[in-house]
Amino acid sequence: FGTVYFGDRSRCQLRIYNKSKEIKDKRKDYFIDLYERRGMDVDRVWNVEFEVHRDYMRDFSNMATGETRVFDSMDYLLRYDGLSMLWTHLVTRFVHDSAFWRVLQQGDPDKFVQCKNYLFRLRDIDTEKRREVAQIRGRLQMLVLNEELPPDADVLIESLKRFVVMCGDYEEETEKDFPADLRRKRKRYMDLQMLKFLLSEKRKTTDDMNVLHTMQAEREALKITRAREVRYLGEEKELMDKNKIKTPARQGKPKRVREIR
Structure with a gap:
């Protein structure tokens, strides 16, 4: 080949x-x-x-x-x-x-x-999001570009409403869950924050091996904690699946209702 x-x-x-x-x-x-x-x-x-x-x-x-x-x-x-x-x-x-x-x-x-x-x-979430505002703003405008809206409508709010509906449809089709995905990202971010803190502490000391061993121990502890969380979530999902009431195929999945206030 x-x-x-x-x-x-x-x-x-x-x-x-x-x-x-x-x-x-x-x-x-x-x-x-x-x-x-x-x-x-x-x-x-x-x-x-x-x-x-x-x-x-x-x-x-x-x-x-x-x-x-x-x-x-x-x-x-x-x-x-x-x-x-x-x-x-x-x-x-x-x-x-x-x-x-x-x-x-x-x-x-x-x-x-x-x-x-x-x-x-060492790459974590970007706390300075100004560079992404223009792109997100443009995408939201496209959602209401050809929509007939009342003269007094807040077009930004209307575009956000449409995005929430689209996001809900996407999650229904792909079986994704926004809060669950967010929790996973938060855990990863906190892991990186811990590493950044340990690196800063590392630069304050001359005892290289002691700090290195501490960092390695912290990482191993994180791995064990995450493994337990994954196992717990798996057991929880299995229990929910057993108790779940199945919907007739022709009716499809129940739609989640989202409300914008």
């Missing part, structure tokens, strides 16, 4: 392709000597490439050192440990349970090392 893609090319994308085939098709014979010198089978070379854009990289922080925006500088990225940390993060973000991928995660022994430093993206 040709090339397999994972991810979004505008931010972070993984590409896997048969390099041996490309060499033959595009007559890049100069690669053959390079591969032979490294003891590689020139007929079985596969390239694993990550295309990472700056807007994706700018949010990285190093939990072990407390550094934020670590890849703002190319000097850091091109350092031996900097490039290795990025590689480690990428091959753990894209995961496949196979012997091939486990070997790949180790990287090139001459170029990469498996880093113990924990790298993560």
Whole structure:
């Protein structure tokens, strides 16, 4: 086959392709000597490439050192440990349970090392939403663009009413639940807030290992708490499903009523 893609090319994308085939098709014979010198089978070379854009990289922080925006500088990225940390993060973000991928995660022994430093993206909700107002405002206007409204109608309120109705229809069709989705996002945001606090505390101390162990313990505690919550929600849903009164198929699902005051 040709090339397999994972991810979004505008931010972070993984590409896997048969390099041996490309060499033959595009007559890049100069690669053959390079591969032979490294003891590689020139007929079985596969390239694993990550295309990472700056807007994706700018949010990285190093939990072990407390550094934020670590890849703002190319000097850091091109350092031996900097490039290795990025590689480690990428091959753990894209995961496949196979012997091939486990070997790949180790990287090139001459170029990469498996880093113990924990790298993560410190990207939480944007509390400054001014840049989104124009887009949302324009979308709401489209909802009432061709509607006949009373002269004294508040067009903003009318557009919001229509959006709520559309949102309700969407949730009925997709079986989504706005409050439940919001709760999940709040938990994720609080997790990031905790990490930000720990990073700030990290920069105030010289006892690196003590703070690192504390942070790791906090993360493990969060994982356990979330696992319990998921199990509880699953049991609750199962109980509700057992007690649910089924509606005749021809009547369809009961519509939820939403009211704007």
